[in-house]
Amino acid sequence: MTTDKKVAFYTLGCKLxxxxxxxxARDFQNEGFERVEFDQAADIYVINTCSVTDNADKRFKTIVKSALKQNQDAFLIAIGCYAQLKPEELAAIDGVDMVLGATEKFKVLDYIQDLSKNDIGEVHSCEIDEADFYVGSYSIGDRTRAFLKVQDGCDYKCTYCTIPLARGISRSDTLENVLANAKEISSKGIKEIVLTGVNIGDYGKGEFGNKKHEHTFLDLVKALDKVDGIQRVRISSIEPNLLKNETIDFVAKSDNFVPHFHIPLQSGSDTLLKSMKRRYQSSLYYDRVRTIKKAMPHACIGVDVIVGFPGETDELFLETYEMLSALDISYLHVFTYSERPNTEAVEMAEVVPQNVRNKRSKMLRGLSVKKRRAFYESQLGAELTVLFEGENKKGFIHGFTQNYVKVKAPWDPFLVNTMHNVTLNTIDEDGMVRFDWSTEKVLPS
Incomplete structure (x- = not known):
């Protein structure tokens, strides 16, 4: 197909x-479309939505308006979780021309007959029970790191979460296809892969369209460790009950898998964990952190936590705060609970007032700053490997060590996508780490 049309993407939410x-976007480019930045004039704007929090929903209208400022005649398409959950609601927003559901988004080009604006957006959305097949994905060209999707959907029934309603049942890519995608990423000169999915620790379920596990997450990790050319593999968010000792031990000994784990906690109160229908108690979480730190003392551990869940009294919140204070963790991702339609939690009593939710969120964000600072200080004097990213931010280039310490150096385009062994020596006023270039060792490409 030959076309002179331009397409732009805006993505809300997660690495997935x-x-x-x-x-x-590659599908569009393969059909002759030119991909441009979202703040440029385009013929088609695709907005990939999120519905984890209420804030992501509200941002959608603002993004639509910004696209129409670039081209008021542009064809606007909404995809993603919010598009699956609330297709009619999105279709009614002024300027939206098409809404595609969980399976339809991967066939977007099939639905574009012409680019004439619609008075009301067209909706093509399946019932979520029909989202039972797997479509592989990976990012190339957007960042120094590549996000490699290995799993989709979730069979968990957490009472606050809409993801199973938006993405369907747990299902996995075949191991063969994951490895083929990893090799494709490697061939592009990308040095780091981040594994992503909805519940990646459940990898193997639905791999060949059935519910039994053909492979485990550990099988996946061991296979990816052997892919030539990829110098780093990073595990994104993984449930604590699915992060097994064998996986931790393997990562500790691996040359390619990095010592960085992001493990959702959600609450330090066993009472609230039960109400949330999480599949573990706080004692298991303590054990996961201790096991990681014993095997990899320099490991970075990130934590997801929800504040303001129904029934969270001052005492139960303090259980979470005190647990997080005591744990040897590195940073927090704090989510203020927001009511989501069609979840069990929205019907629960003992609603926490919004001002209390905000206060607790602020307390935990402050704790996160302290935890990150303490972790960075613990790494000063260490020789670590930095992979530099590609953006000039106010005259500086940023990068990450293998254990996720964010570093900065004066901008130099020759540093982009290069790896260097350096000794970390100071933390600046922005909370980022500087290093002594005299200790620098350039690693082979």
């Missing part, structure tokens, strides 16, 4: 969404 946006 970024991997899917990148794959869908």
């Amino acid at each position: 969404n970024f991997s899917e946006s990148s794959t869908i």
Whole structure:
């Protein structure tokens, strides 16, 4: 297909969404479309939505308006979780021309007959029970790191979460296809892969369209460790009950898998964990952190936590705060609970007032700053490997060590996508780490 049309993408939410946006964008480019930045004039704007929090929903209208400022005649398409959950609601927003559901988004080009604006957006959305097949995705060209999707959907029934309603049942890519995608990423000169999915520790379920596990997450990790050319593999968010000792031990000994784990906690109160229908208690979480730190004392551990869940009294919140204070963790991702339609939690009593939710969120964000600072200080004097990214931010280039310490150096385009062994020596006023270039060792490409 030959066309002079331009397409732009805006992605809200998680790494999984970024991997899917990148794959869908390549489909457009393969059909002759030119991909441009979202703040440029385009003929088609694709907005990949998120519905984890209420804030992501509200941002959608603002993004639509910004696209129409670039081209008021542009064809606007909404995809993603919010598009699956609330298709009619999105279709009614002024300027939206098409809404595609969980399976339809991967066939977006099939639905574009012409680019004439619609008075009301067209909706093509399946019932979520029909989202039972797997579509592989990975990002290339958007960032120094590549996000590689290995799993989709979730069979867990957490009472606050809409993801199973938006993405369907747990299902996995075949191991063969994951490895083929990893090799494709490697061939592009990308040095780091981040594994992503909805519940990646459940990898193997639905691999060949059935519910039994053909492979485990550990099988996946061991196979990816052997892919030539990829110098780093990073595990994104993984449930504590699915992060097994064998996986931790393997990562500790691996040359390619990095010592960085992001493990959702959600609450330090066993009472609230039960109400949330999480599949572990706080004692297991303590054990996971201790096991990681014993095997990898320099490991970075990130934590997801929800504040303001129904029934969270001051005492139960303090259980979470005190647990997080005591744990040897590195940073927090704090989510203020927001009511989501069609979840069990929205019907629960003992609603926490919004001002209390905000206060607790602020307390935990402050704790996160302290935890990150303490972790960075613990790494001063260490020789670590930095992979530099590609953006000039106010005259500086940023990068990450293998254990996720963010570093900065004066901008130099020759540093982009290069790896260097350096000794970390100071933390600046922005909370980022500087290093002594005299100790620098350039690693082979």
